[in-house]
Amino acid sequence: MSQTLSASTLLAVPLAPLVGSLLAGVFGTALGGNRIGRKLSHSLTILGVLVSFVLSAMTLQAVAMDGARFNETLYTWMVVGGLKMEIGFLVDGLTAMMMVVVTFVSLMVHLYTIGYMKEDEGYNRFFAYISLFTFSMLMLVMSNNMLQLFFGWEAVGLVSYLLIGFWFNKPTAIFANMKAFLVNRVGDFGFILGIGLIAAYAGTLNYTEAFAKAGELGALSFPGTDWMLVTVICICLFIGAMGKSAQFPLHVWLPDSMEGPTPISALIHAATMVTAGIFMVARMSPIFELSDTALNFIMVIGAITALFMGFLGIIQNDIKRVVAYSTLSQLGYMTVALGASAYSVAVFHLMTHAFFKALLFLGAGSVIMGLHHNQDIRWMGGVRKYMPITWITSLLGSLALIGTPLFSGFFSKDSIIEAVHASNLPATGFANFAVLAGVFVTAFYSFRMYFLVFHGKERYDQNPDAHHDDHGHGHGHGHDAKPHESPWVVTLPLILLAIPSVIVGYFTLEPLVHGAFFKDAIVVNTQLHPAIKELNEAFHGPMAMAVHGLSTMPFWLALAGVVLAWYFYMVNPAIPAAIQRAFRPLHTLLENKYYMDWFNENVLARGARGLGLGLWKVGDQALIDGAVVNGSWKLVGWFSSVVRRVQSGYIYHYALAMIIGVFVLMTYFVWLNK
DSSP states (O other): OOSBOOHHHHHHHHHHHHHHHHHHHHHTSGGGTSOSOHHHHHHHHHHHHHHHHHHHHHHHHHHHHHOOBEEEEEEEEEEETTEEEEEEEEESHHHHHHHHHHHHHHHHHHHHHHHHTTTOTTHHHHHHHHHHHHHHHHHHHHBSBHHHHHHHHHHHHHHHHHHHTSSTTOHHHHHHHHHHHHHHHHHHHHHHHHHHHHHHHHSOOBHHHHHHTHHHHHTOBOTTSSSBHHHHHHHHHHHHHHHHTTOTTTTTHHHHGGGSOHHHHHIIIIISGGGHHHHHHHHTHHHHTTOHHHHHHHHHHHHHHHHHHHHHHHTOOBHHHHHHHHHHHHHHHHHHHHHTTOHHHHHHHHHHHHHHHHHHHHHHHHHHHHTTSOOBGGGOOOGGGTOHHHHHHHHHHHHHHTTOTTSHHHHHHHHHHHHHHHOOSTTHHHHHHHHHHHHHHHHHHHHHHHHHHHSSSOOGGGOTTTTOOTTSSOOOOOTTOOOOOOOHHHHHHHHHHHHHHHHHHHHHHIIIIISSTTTTTOOOOTTTOOHHHHHHHHOOOHHHHHHHHTTSHHHHHHHHHHHHHHIIIIIOTHHHHHHHHHTHHHHHHHHTGGGHHHHIIIIIIHHHHHHHHHIIIIIIIIIIIIIIIIHHHHHHHHHHHHHHHHOOOOHHHHHHHHHHHHHHHHHHHHHHHO
């Protein structure tokens, strides 16, 4: 194969899902007169994503095997001064890997949706949305400039808004999608400031040109301060990543986004959209490497998210929310790796996490279907014998999540812990504690959910809310309906996702983390940030790493978490209840999610509302309208009324004014002579 990739082939990758989305969204809905039915709608969208996946896999093979690369502008939108605004693709190891992850997970979700959404009235609309999301995410990861990156960034946010609020008659869904949209706007404000600073000082939006000027940016100070300009740029860019990748304190939108249908939880909020921030920081590594301050900030934020969001997963009873908080925690792990300059490790965990987290979300959806849309794990139990495929695949996903040796999650998670330990940044101590403690916490809440759902006494017939489901309406199955395995369109994606969840880490660890796969995509100053160098020196193959992992602290912490979860919830369930009573204030704190929502609603939102009212009443009405606009014409009117009295038209009035004037002048000069 040629060392360069075909522009037309690459263009087909994002356009194929877009075409499927438009056909289903226009002709499969009332907008186009419902001309095509459900079967044709899902067939067209699945075909579009399948074409995209096949082309992405071919691209990855060309990049990995033949060293093929692509970096060209396809269309110039406008030129403002010397600033070019273009559409183009940059395909290297990082892009090719992301293309395959996005399209594969999207393809699995499309297949899964056939079974999960079969009873929903918005069936065709849902397929149109998820295909449109796939197009948006591909435009983001394939971009070769920051304008297109921002387009994809905002597009995935918009489609996420549509999908979270898909059931628009459900008040909680509408609240959740608005919350997600607004919180992401906060992050996006910082993101566009960072892009603006690069455009202003580097004079370009193109990645290659901007990175070539990174050294010049590193020598500049932010105007009016002694701050490094590159530090301000990096922190602004990372604020965008904090919103999109749900980092503390901009994480509050992600758990509530579970109000959307389960397939989008897997597609957007586990595998693809929330990893956009991780991808962006890795792509911008030549700039981030210039600021230790920014890297420290990233590491601290990631460590807080990894540990404290994991604590919240312990007390959740909604099966989807448990998995959602595990997503937050794992995103924190990726962010910590970015702070340690182990960008390749962060992206490696992004890839392995995409498979096993999508598997866990789709497994949770299968359980919800099998239990007639019950989502409360307290009213499950014993599901293993009724849903064997869902059980075994969920077990494999859970083992990957907690970092069991030889599973994909082990290689990526253990590499992050080692990278943090090898980092020399000031924040390393706290981050090292957070990622180690997070191992135990993750194992505990993951297997708490696993044991309560698949083992123990059957409790589904005791559910007081048996007629409520995540669709917002009941199906009338009643309390005595037995669980059942999901149809093949649901279980097939589970099996296909379980395979990479188990084996992909073993086969890709060496090229992605310790090899040269990302050599021209990720830049690391190993003299200043030696973490990845030390990892490479200590690496002796994936099997040796797995064997060694059996004797390390993370393995024993994970094992302790699993054993404790088994004892608490299978052997002696009175203990968790007793702990909850003994530590009620702590449980209340966790139940209220550290009161972050309360703070946002009662302090920030009300403060912003009060500020807005103050600016309106005082600034706009009183000062601008009252003093400046109305005050000016009132002053002119008053002055005119005074002058009008002086201009009477009588000569003796003017003569009197002249005499008074002469008298005043004479008095003034006499006073001066004294």
